[in-house]
Amino acid sequence: MGKVAIIGVGHSKFGKRSDASLRELAFEAYRAALGDAEIESKTIDASLVCSATHYDKQRSPAGVINEYLGLNPKPTFNVEAACASSAVGLRTASALISSKLHDIVAVVGVQKMTELPNEEIQELMGRAGDVMWESPFGTTMPAYYAMYATAHMSRYGTTEEDMARVSVKNRAYGAKNPDAMFQKPILLEDVLNSRMVSYPLKLFDCCANADGAACLIVANGEKARKLSDSPVWVAGLGLASSPMSLAGRNGPLTSFEVSKKAARTAYAMARIRPEDVDVAEVHDSFSITEILNYEDLGFAKPGRGAKLLKDHETELGGKTPVNVDGGLIAKGHPVGATGASQIATLVHQIRGEAGKSQVDGAKVGLAQNIGGIGMYGCVTVLKA
């Protein structure tokens, strides 16, 4: 792949955004990204709109969002890979740019989720699992991930306290992130005493549905150097798939093959090893997911993910700080926006602009996204 860089990022406030429609959320992030890149809209050649389907009435949202951003008649289309949509959007934009079809592409991750009642959301989330063989039996997202949690507990002795540590850590960082949905730190007891959702996952083990948008301005090497003093380079792009149905997967449910496979691809492309990662954003859809991700990404050996937390290795000052923007657990999880949000955080980190959450001297960042119940895995490596 040719040289591709991110030259601007933008982020809306995440949360219950009854003040903004889908298109307005997208605009909020887009305008911020243009401002960050110090370019005008006319410099953009195309947009990719990354949004999971069904959460709001607008079908094929690229049409209305491209219009609202003032980008007609420039090309646009929708890229969707469930929770990994806008990470896959960055990969797709990188390909469009590297192939020379475009020079500069805006990747817009956006989701409006809070208008639907929670029961409807849960049913929709189940339908991002296999609707023929699994979701009719009640496999909502918490239920799916709970099976991974109990398998990990059974095989490795991981405890509910271990999982709760993820939420406590991420909520503490969320308190420093003005765009996060939840900005109040919580205690281990708060997590352990919160109401059960799907054993062993309790309310504070789960990320929340949210409205929000994040935008990445992606450019080829030449334009990036010309337009930006601090381009952040797309160094590694891994994407992998697993069977949608858990029944179709091999082995115990203690790791995500998609994460391992996507990480291998991304590490090889970026020519780095896990220990070279200075700062990481991983997909903490549930607290247990972050523990599995440590292992799948090679930050810890299998079964040793929880130990990293106890040793404070994934906090600021630790070996590999993870989700120092609060992660999905504190920021909320507006599905289509999450991948771009993670990547926007890494861009700020690598540019040394992350303020109270800055990882000293961060030069290599890794973002990892799991789509749905692990049928997609996307790993992105960025470098200064």
Place this chain on the structure above:
Amino acid sequence: MGKVAIIGVGHSKFGKRSDASLRELAFEAYRAALGDAEIESKTIDASLVCSATHYDKQRSPAGVINEYLGLNPKPTFNVEAACASSAVGLRTASALISSKLHDIVAVVGVQKMTELPNEEIQELMGRAGDVMWESPFGTTMPAYYAMYATAHMSRYGTTEEDMARVSVKNRAYGAKNPDAMFQKPILLEDVLNSRMVSYPLKLFDCCANADGAACLIVANGEKARKLSDSPVWVAGLGLASSPMSLAGRNGPLTSFEVSKKAARTAYAMARIRPEDVDVAEVHDSFSITEILNYEDLGFAKPGRGAKLLKDHETELGGKTPVNVDGGLIAKGHPVGATGASQIATLVHQIRGEAGKSQVDGAKVGLAQNIGGIGMYGCVTVLKA
């Protein structure tokens, strides 16, 4: 863009396919494409699943389809641009290949539409228009295109008979296509006497909702030459956007800016002019659309589209045969599959395998797709 070619195509039977689920339809086309390319599934590096949303229960279908095709753990994601989804899929695959992220990609266009009651389908189609400003006022797809029809009638004197000629021509060719939904020719009177849907569009002026799939195997130049005796080259790729809301568009509704803009891009990239096109597949979602497309693609001057029909110039033996596989009007319109279906037809034409519908010596083919009510326009030029 680097050299990219189509080395295999596959097509399911289109129609009411109560015998096949979404994944089975996809497999039907994929298996046929592998057979056509004379390769095995292991040769494929990634799949793109192109499907409009909401028509069946499965969300994020790439997950389940990639699994069903036996492609795990290879990358997959969903590409969506309403009726242009799989044409945009070919463009995206071309970029992924040209950027060297993949060598060989399967583009799978698929849709399962006939399980929903028609009222629900119409409401969904409206929601591929602007849900804030237009669809709540009753703008279903026939209503949208009817406005284009009356504008063209008013400005240029186009008649209901002119439109009916499109349906008669395409249904005649559909009778030669075993994959078409409708294989019975019809007469001008049949169209004119069919029941009114949205003035001036009558039942036989409209394409039908359908189930179906089409698949394209796309490869880089080197692999294409190695694996295929008759690669068909992707020579031009144009994609453009218009405001989703008609109210946001300029000028009278007598042409689609997206088609004109996408055609300009594709012609320039392929270094051809409209008169160089030997055979074309255009988006006849309604009879009027085909007439507008003639003009927007430069096959006829503005207002002169209907004359091409009267002069038989878009039939076999004419200047530019159009939709000689039956078009959407005879084949049916399984939204996500249509773009790939058009392109599959062109591949057969360029390889000289189109049997009773063969255009003598076809070397240059053009496919044109309109997404939704014209917010996306995609034009593809293929060469021998």
